Structures are given as C-alpha cells and as structure tokens.
Amino acid sequence: MEKARSTMTEESKNHNEETAWLNNIISVIIAVLCYSFMEWLFIVTKPSILSLENWIGKGLTLVISTIFISAGLAIITSIIFLLTKIISNHYIRFFVRNLVPAFILASLSLLLIDNFTYTLFGFGISTSQTISRVLYLLGFICLVLLWRVEISRVSGKTQKATSKLKPSLRKKLLVGLPILFLLLTLPFVKFSDVSMPSFSSEEKYPNIIIFTADGLNADHLSLYGYERDTTPFLRSIVETTFFSTNHFSNSGSTSGGVTSILTGKHPTTMRVLYPPDTLRGVDTRQHLPGILKLRGYYNAQFSIEYFVDVKRLNFTNGFDEVDGEELNEFSLPNLLNDYLPINSRLFLQEIASRLTDRLKHIFFIKTMGNPYLEITTNQKYFDDLDKVNRSLSLIAEKDEPVFIHIHWMGTHGAKFYPDHTTFSSGIDRKNQNSWDQDLYDDSILDLDTGLECLITGLDEIGELENTLVIISSDHGQQWTTLKRIPLIFIAQSGLPKSNMVSNTQSIDIAPTILDYLGIPVPEWMSGKSLLNDSHVSQPVIGVGTAHALKDSENRFLLDPNYIQPPFYQFDYVTLVDCNKSYKLNLDEFTWTHSKVQNYFSSCDSHVFLTPSDVRNLIIARLTADGFEVPSESIPLPDIN
Ligand SMILES: [Zn+2]
Numbered sequence: 001m002e003k004a005r006s007t008m009t010e011e012s013k014n015h016n017e018e019t020a021w022l023n024n025i026i027s028v029i030i031a032v033l034c035y036s037f038m039e040w041l042f043i044v045t046k047p048s049i050l051s052l053e054n055w056i057g058k059g060l061t062l063v064i065s066t067i068f069i070s071a072g073l074a075i076i077t078s079i080i081f082l083l084t085k086i087i088s089n090h091y092i093r094f095f096v097r098n099l100v101p102a103f104i105l106a107s108l109s110l111l112l113i114d115n116f117t118y119t120l121f122g123f124g125i126s127t128s129q130t131i132s133r134v135l136y137l138l139g140f141i142c143l144v145l146l147w148r149v150e151i152s153r154v155s156g157k158t159q160k161a162t163s164k165l166k167p168s169l170r171k172k173l174l175v176g177l178p179i180l181f182l183l184l185t186l187p188f189v190k191f192s193d194v195s196m197p198s199f200s201s202e203e204k205y206p207n208i209i210i211f212t213a214d215g216l217n218a219d220h221l222s223l224y225g226y227e228r229d230t231t232p233f234l235r236s237i238v239e240t241t242f243f244s245t246n247h248f249s250n251s252g253s254t255s256g257g258v259t260s261i262l263t264g265k266h267p268t269t270m271r272v273l274y275p276p277d278t279l280r281g282v283d284t285r286q287h288l289p290g291i292l293k294l295r296g297y298y299n300a301q302f303s304i305e306y307f308v309d310v311k312r313l314n315f316t317n318g319f320d321e322v323d324g325e326e327l328n329e330f331s332l333p334n335l336l337n338d339y340l341p342i343n344s345r346l347f348l349q350e351i352a353s354r355l356t357d358r359l360k361h362i363f364f365i366k367t368m369g370n371p372y373l374e375i376t377t378n379q380k381y382f383d384d385l386d387k388v389n390r391s392l393s394l395i396a397e398k399d400e401p402v403f404i405h406i407h408w409m410g411t412h413g414a415k416f417y418p419d420h421t422t423f424s425s426g427i428d429r430k431n432q433n434s435w436d437q438d439l440y441d442d443s444i445l446d447l448d449t450g451l452e453c454l455i456t457g458l459d460e461i462g463e464l465e466n467t468l469v470i471i472s473s474d475h476g477q478q479w480t481t482l483k484r485i486p487l488i489f490i491a492q493s494g495l496p497k498s499n500m501v502s503n504t505q506s507i508d509i510a511p512t513i514l515d516y517l518g519i520p521v522p523e524w525m526s527g528k529s530l531l532n533d534s535h536v537s538q539p540v541i542g543v544g545t546a547h548a549l550k551d552s553e554n555r556f557l558l559d560p561n562y563i564q565p566p567f568y569q570f571d572y573v574t575l576v577d578c579n580k581s582y583k584l585n586l587d588e589f590t591w592t593h594s595k596v597q598n599y600f601s602s603c604d605s606h607v608f609l610t611p612s613d614v615r616n617l618i619i620a621r622l623t624a625d626g627f628e629v630p631s632e633s634i635p636l637p638d639i640n
Contacts, residue, residue: 018170019163021081023155024097025177026162028077029070031104036066038108039351042115047551049276049346051560057343064344065351073100074177098151099144105151106143107355110136114358125358126368136362205295205401205517206491207467209391209454210509212258212308212405213447214412216473218247218484219598220437220444228423230444233452234471234488242495244504244530245600247487248576249475252544254307257474257506262315262405263287264510264525267543268625272313273569274545275306275557279314280342286524288510289318292403295519300394302387303407306555308474310405312349314342324390354553384408388450392457395467408450410443413477418442420449435478455490465492468516470509481542481574482581483597491516500530501601502537503576539577539609541621546571566628573618578603582614582637591637611636 040062044050050058077100087093110125118124128136162170218224223234224245234241251257253274256267263286267273270283279287289299289310299319301310310319311327319327340348361368391404410418414434418424422445424438432439451471458464469490476483487504489495494516507527514521515529528535547562558569567586574583579599583592609617614637622629 016163017085018174019159020097021078022162022170022173023159024077024081024101025074026158027098027101027151027155028073028104031101031108032066032070032073035104035108036062036069036351038112039354040065040347042111043347043350047549047557047560049350049557050343051276051558051563053343061341061343061347064341065347068340068344068348073104076100094152095148098148098155101151102144102148105147106140107359109143109147110140110358111354125361128361133362133364137364140359140362205292205297207395207401207463208292208297208403208513208517209467209469210261210403210405210513211408211451211454211469211471212261212474213408213410213471214254214474215477215479216411216444216447216485217477218245218486218600220441221486223488224484224486224600228441230423230441231448233448233455237455237490240490240492240495242489242491242497242499244487244500245484246501246596247472247485247504248483248506248540248542249473249481249485250506250540250542252475252479252481252542252572252574254474255313256543258303258308258405258407259313260506261472261474261509262289262310262318264507264521264527266507266526266541266621266625268541268570268622268627269526271568271625273543273558274548275312275555276346277558277569278312278342278346279316284314284316286522287315287318288513289315289403289405291514291519291522292401293317293320295517296400297403298394298398298400299403300391301405301407302390303405304409308407384410384446385450385453388454388457391454392461395458395463396461407474408447410446410450411440411473413440416440416443418446420445440477467491468494468513470513472506472509475544479544481540481544482576482583482594484600489516496531500535502535503540503578504530504535505538505540505542537578537606539575539614539617541618542574542576543570544572544574545569566630567622573622575609575614575618577609577614578606580608584618584634584637589634591635593637611638 040058044058050061053061077097080100081097084093084096087096114124118126125136165173220226220228221231221234222229223231223238223241223243229235249257250260251267251273255275255277256273259265259270259272259279260267263270263283265283265286270279271277272279272283289297293299300321301308301319302323303309305323306312309322311322321327357366357368360366387406387408391406394404395402410416415432416436416439417429418439420442423441424436427436427438429439454469455464458467458469471486471488471490473485475481476485487509489512505527507525508530509527511521511525511527511529512531514525515531521529528538545558547559548556549559551557562571563569570586572583572585574581576582576596579596580603581594581596585591615634619629619631619634
C-alpha cells in the first residue's frame with residue numbers, strides 16, 4: 001500500500017513535470033510567433049532588405065525564420081528546464097522556467113513602444129541619455145516581470161488543458177515536437193558546395209592594409225600635383241610609393257566600390273552596388289580576405305556600419321573581427337549562411353540587431369550610434385583616428401601576418417568637419433554650403449595626418465618594413481565613376497620604380513596585392529595586376545544607381561520601385577577610355593560624354609575606341625554578367 005502510493009506520487013510528479021515542460025515550450029513558441037510576425041510586419045511595410053522579394057518570398061522568409069527561432073529557443077528552454085530540476089524551491093523553479101517567453105514578449109513590447117515614440121515624437125532608445133537610459137532599463141525589467149506574471153496566469157489555464165491530454169499523447173508530443181522542428185528545417189539545409197583548398201605555409205607574409213578614404217578625388221592631393229599642399233606627409237614619403245596616376249572606381253556607390261576592391265570582381269558580376277545588396281552564392285566565398293586567411297592571415301575591418309560592413313555584405317570566412325567584434329568560421333552568421341536561404345538569414349540578422357542594439361544601449365554595454373544620421377549631420381562620430389590606432393595595436397599584438405581594411409569617413413560629403421583650418425579658416429562650419437572645397441581640402445589634410453600616424457606608428461612598432469599599405473577611395477566625390485581617385489602603394493621594397501600612367505581600376509587592387517605576395521591570382525578575379533610589366537590601359541567600366549531612399553531606421557537603401565528587369569539596381573554604366581568618358585543612362589538609353597577633369601597624362605598617341613566599340617564593350621560586359629540586354633534599343637554614342 002505504502003509502495004503503491006509512492007509510485008503514484010512519483011507518477012503524478014512525472015506527469016506534472018511533463019505537462020510543465022510542454023507548457024513551457026508552447027508559451028515560447030507563441031511568444032516567438034508574436035515577435036517574429038510583428039517584426040516582419042514592421043520590416044515588410046517599409047523599404048527594407050525584403051523589398052526586392054515578392055509576397056510569396058516575403059511570407060516564406062517569415063515562416064522559415066519563425067521555425068528557425070522557435071526550434072532554437074525550444075532547445076534552449078528545454079535545457080533550462082532540465083537544469084532547473086535541481087532547484088528544490090517550487091516558486092524559484094517556476095520563476096526561472098518562464099523567463100524565456102517573458103523575455104521575448106518584453107523585448108517585443110520594448111520594440112513596439114520604441115517604434116511608436118520614435119515615429120511619432122522623434123525620441124526613443126537611440127536618443128536616450130544617462131537618466132532616460134536608466135529609466136528604459138528599469139522599464140524593461142518591469143516588462144519582463146509583468147509578462148512573466150501574465151504567462152503564469154495564462155499557463156495556469158493551459159496547464160489544466162494539457163494535463164488532461166492522454167499520457168501517451170503527451171509523450172508523443174514531447175518526442176514529436178523536436179523531431180517535427182528538425183524535419184521542418186531540413187528542406188532548407190543546403191550546405192555550401194564551394195570548397196576552398198586548405199592551405200598552410202611556412203612563408204612569412206607581410207601585413208597588408210587597404211585604406212579607403214570615402215569620396216576622395218586624386219586631383220585634390222598635392223601628391224598628385226594639386227596646388228594646395230593637402231598631403232605634405234604623403235609627399236615626404238614619395239620615395240617609398242608606387243602610384244597609379246589615372247585610377248578610377250568601378251562603382252559610383254560605396255558598397256559596390258569597396259566590394260570590388262576586396263574581391264577583384266566587377267559590381268555587375270556580384271550585383272552588389274548599394275544596400276540592401278549583399279554577396280550571394282559562390283561570391284560569398286570568393287574574395288581577397290578569404291584567400292589571405294587560408295595563408296594564415298588574421299583579418300580585421302575598421303569601417304562604418306551598414307554601407308561598408310563586411311558582415312552585412314556577407315563576406316563568408318573573410319574576417320576574424322569587424323569593428324572590434326570577433327567573428328569566426330563557426331559564428332552564427334557564417335553557419336546560417338550555409339544553412340538558411342539568404343533572405344531569412346538577412347531577416348534574422350536584421351531583427352537580432354534591432355533588439356541587441358537597443359538592449360546593449362539600455363544596459364550600458366554599448367551606446368547606440370545613429371551612423372546613418374551622423375553621415376549627414378556630424379562626422380565627429382566616425383572616430384577615424386581610432387581606426388588607425390586600433391589597427392596598430394592589432395598588428396603589434398598578433399604574431400601572424402595581419403590584413404586590415406580601414407574605411408576613412410572624414411572625406412565623405414556633402415558636409416565636412418575637419419580638425420584642420422588651414423584652407424577653411426573663417427568658414428562657419430555649422431552653416432556651411434554643401435561640397436565646400438576649402439573644408440574638403442582640410443578634411444584631406446586630416447586624412448594625411450591619419451596616414452602619418454599609421455606609417456610612423458608602423459615604424460615605431462617595427463612593422464613598417466614588413467607592411468604593404470594601399471590607399472585608395474571607394475568612388476570619386478559626389479559618387480561618380482568619372483573622376484580620378486588615388487591609388488597609392490606604400491612599401492619599403494618590392495614596388496616598381498616608376499608610376500603607372502595608363503588607366504587602372506578598383507578591381508585591379510586585389511590581383512596586384514596577390515601578385516606582390518607571390519600568390520597566384522584566381523581566374524574569378526577580373527582585374528589585372530599592376531606589377532605586371534605587360535599591363536596595358538584597359539577601358540574602365542563603372543556602374544551606379546541614381547535611386548535611393550530612407551528606410552525606417554533612417555538608412556539609405558535602393559528604391560524598390562526602380563529595381564526591375566533588365567538592369568535591376570543599375571541605373572547607369574560609364575566607360576573611361578584614356579581621357580574620354582561615356583555614360584549610358586540605363587532607364588532611357590541616352591548617352592552623355594565628356595573629358596576626364598585634370599587627366600594626368602597625354603592621350604595623343606592613344607588609339608581611341610570607336611563609338612561602336614564603346615557600345616559593344618558595355619553590352620558585352622552586361623551580357624557576360626547575365627543581364628538580358630535589349631541591344632537593339634541602345635544607340636551608338638554620339639561622340640562629336
Ligand atoms: Zn562612399
């Protein structure tokens with residue numbers, strides 16, 4: 001009798017535990033459904049990363065992402081559930097077990113409140129300072145507690161319902177739910193078929209620093225002959241430089257420019273030009289940082305969020321750290337890249353950063369910047385010199401060779417806030433005109449100072465002999481592909497003695513670096529090494545967009561209404577042939593042509609392309625990259 005009773009209580013205890021577990025998982029799933037649906041609704045009703053998808057694609061993104069988060073959180077909840085079995089106090093155990101769903105719902109409430117106040121009154125978490133940050137923090141804790149109470153209240157009711165389920169059915173559910181999740185996610189498993197050979201080498205490679213300054217025109221640098229001495233430091237080290245006098249970008253936009261520098265591929269090949277474009281498929285793994293990493297490099301990027309961030313641009317296995325955040329081969333974004341369709345991965349990344357940025361801000365872990373607003377209002381935020389100092393510390397601390405990409409923002413217009421007042425004294429910075437050339441020149445002096453810090457810093461830590469620095473820009477000032485931009489290589493040895501006068505382009509940078517290191521240039525890079533004696537001037541093809549708008553977070557992105565076949569996000573193509581430039585408008589198929597300003601060398605002995613050559617080269621480029629070009633609609637450029 002005694003024995004029977006103890007078996008009875010044991011059984012009912014198991015029964016209760018199973019019911020509680022089931023309830024726990026059900027409440028997590030309901031919370032996730034609410035959360036991801038509300039975030040999805042918020043994102044799809046505004047210009048966003050999902051704008052390019054049709055409604056079926058948008059819906060699928062929601063379904064796949066929700067299954068994915070539910071599965072992940074169900075596993076975490078189960079682990080917490082099992083761990084809490086050791087807690088003997090019933091109330092504490094119950095409290096801990098319901099924290100996950102309470103946290104999800106509190107986060108959702110926080111986001112909804114924040115969206116509401118920011119949209120209507122212009123204040124929110126991102127604008128909160130010390131005291132209001134503390135208030136947000138306390139508010140969030142209250143939300144978690146309130147939701148926890150609410151969940152217990154509701155789950156008291158559902159508990160009754162689930163406890164009435166037949167024990168056999170309940171067991172089936174417990175085993176079946178995890179299996180169901182696994183089966184639901186299986187169709188999306190598509191492990192990458194891009195294999196890279198593993199490679200290790202005893203050879204000691206030099207450090208490589210690619211330094212891109214935003215919107216920097218070559219004809220504003222005294223190194224390139226400008227009458228104002230904007231680059232005294234660069235001039236002082238001219239003996240150790242090799243530079244291209246007529247260098248052009250392949251992209252009128254930042255993301256496209258930086259991506260073509262880091263991959264050696266044309267923006268039309270990768271279809272990366274402007275957010276929300278991102279590397280997809282095989283392109284995610286074919287890039288310079290990936291090749292260097294296989295040779296033992298430690299790779300880092302110091303840039304700005306969004307436009308130049310290699311995480312967002314999807315450089316898989318390319319970087320060990322980005323703006324101080326560590327990444328690794330098995331980091332969630334890298335794993336998700338292989339596991340999930342790209343849109344679901346971007347959606348998850350977007351909703352994760354929307355929440356973590358806010359939570360980090362109210363928990364005083366990391367101040368929430370507003371880089372998108374800062375770009376247009378005040379550049380103090382960019383901390384360009386900090387990028388240089390962090391690069392130096394990294395090189396000093398690592399034993400292995402280091403590859404760094406620095407993106408310098410001080411030269412980004414339309415407003416400039418330089419530290420120097422050499423050319424811009426007396427100009428009211430608060431009420432400055434857009435594209436003020438005096439302020440621009442002082443921002444280039446700032447850049448020159450930054451480069452001095454970098455080069456002298458390398459010397460001080462004994463790494464100058466062992467480092468190749470490449471200075472360039474993502475595009476010309478005011479987002480053009482038709483102005484000369486700088487391309488300067490600085491190294492103590494191994495560079496050609498005389499400078500390059502024939503036209504060069506962004507996609508040449510990666511092959512040149514590989515050539516310098518003695519690493520074979522892969523076929524998929526379409527640029528040419530400039531160290532090769534047989535380098536001949538190539539017609540430079542550039543592309544750009546004319547249509548961008550702001551999303552809900554104040555970030556610029558492509559206007560979905562203009563993204564349509566046959567040219568999608570690409571609005572124009574340019575071609576530079578010696579000092580002549582052509583621009584084809586892809587909406588209207590009209591041509592404009594002009595001379596490149598302040599072209600450095602003479603084109604007298606150059607054999608210029610004929611109008612039909614120009615047209616055919618552009619059509620060939622687009623066709624090779626898979627665009628269905630309506631050739632018959634494209635007239636010949638009228639050159640005279
Ligand atoms: Zn830019």
